Amino acid sequence: MTDQADPGKGSSNVTRPFQASSEDRVYARLRSAIVKRYIGPGKQLVEESLARQLGVSRTPVRAAIRRLVYDGFVEVVPHRGAFVIRPTRREIEDAFAVRIGLERMAARLAAGCVSPEDLACLDELIEEEAVTFGYRNVEAYYRVNDAFHLKLAEASGNRTLRKFVADVLARVNIYLILFDPFMRLEVNPSPEQHRDIVNALRRRDPAGAEEAVRRHLENTLAGLELDKVAEQYPDDYLAV
């Protein structure tokens, strides 16, 4: 079909600045708005309205929405519109099961090839995590927490695995933010469990790392207030 040459993967070694495009900015803002529940579950994303509010045209808004669909935050009905998902309890548990499976695999692999730099980076992230939790800075906390799990996936050395972990993490995050009550807790068990994982990696213990991940994530899942899922959608009372 087309006949052009290839991009020459490494033709340029410099890391160019690549200022964020409108689409990227719109995507980031929409995603953040959904995660913070400014746009609640079930609400419609109207392209023109969002374009006006964000001061851009429909084109980048539309593209950003498609990315959100891909991430699993939004569902589209052709010729009808895009709507923020309303996850069911079952969907949350299912997504978590996939996450656990993928992260266990990552931990097992990482135990075999983790570098001292990786370990240092993971240690550092655990420290940051404790600090941000101390300040009750929700957004920063989730960012650091994500970074830890992504670093773990990266340490597996399997790029595809890292991408899939990133995907399922994004998907699970919205559930976490909707239903995770942990910010109300006095102490956060997460850093301790993260340390267990890193220690197993340091011992080069695949089974131990895998098990530590399993424990940690099942703990996280158990901590969600899933019995509150139904209450989260007041509109449902009208819908019946």
Added chain:
Amino acid sequence: MTDQADPGKGSSNVTRPFQASSEDRVYARLRSAIVKRYIGPGKQLVEESLARQLGVSRTPVRAAIRRLVYDGFVEVVPHRGAFVIRPTRREIEDAFAVRIGLERMAARLAAGCVSPEDLACLDELIEEEAVTFGYRNVEAYYRVNDAFHLKLAEASGNRTLRKFVADVLARVNIYLILFDPFMRLEVNPSPEQHRDIVNALRRRDPAGAEEAVRRHLENTLAGLELDKVAEQYPDDYLAV
């Protein structure tokens, strides 16, 4: 942000015709062209040129390309263009590792909740598979083979898992088609191995099903002519 109501998930029970949009048609054609190697690895997808050839505007072409990016068939460089991926041997093996992990999980879960209808459907797909292989109908064969693995994932009852299996399957498929020499074989070991999987499910044997999947997929991976990966990109000789 927006204030509209929800889509009322099941407000309309009728399944509407939903004729395929331009974007869908372009997506299907591009994907098929890549899979059939009409557009080889490394080649650029130029929006305007494709739009002319397909008789549509750039808009649906652009959207279709983004979907291909999401599927992992294509990579984009901002302000430069979209290029068909050139998988390395490592990437192929990595993707396969993820696939094995996810499908093992699916088999394990499916053993616990598979229905007689599911089993019948799987049996049927194995039959079809043998037939299409007999006719050496490559395209039909891959379609049926995919259907089998997707049905297996579906039988797990975990929707998220099904989606992730579909994703990794799409990603692995392009590798299979580029490097799988099996159509030259006299006999195809796949149906037999598929039968092993289904039999384990019928016995409600999670460990057995998982193991059968592992054997089957590791077999498939081993069958790829991965030592030919390098030769697949003649342009590389120029690029050095």
Added chain:
DNA sequence: TACACAGAAATTGTATACACTACTACCAGG
């Protein structure tokens, strides 16, 4: 009142024009 139907309104889907960026080829100066 219930129902069918036509027209209007809202929103997405597509086409097209323009803006911006990155790369290329060429030319002058060392």
Added chain:
DNA sequence: CCTGGTAGTAGTGTATACAATTTCTGTGTA
């Protein structure tokens, strides 16, 4: 010959206008 700069060009990024589809609303009829 090599280096650096400078139009020119190819191709993406964005804005806007128009077409198509769906849903809503009101009106007429049984």
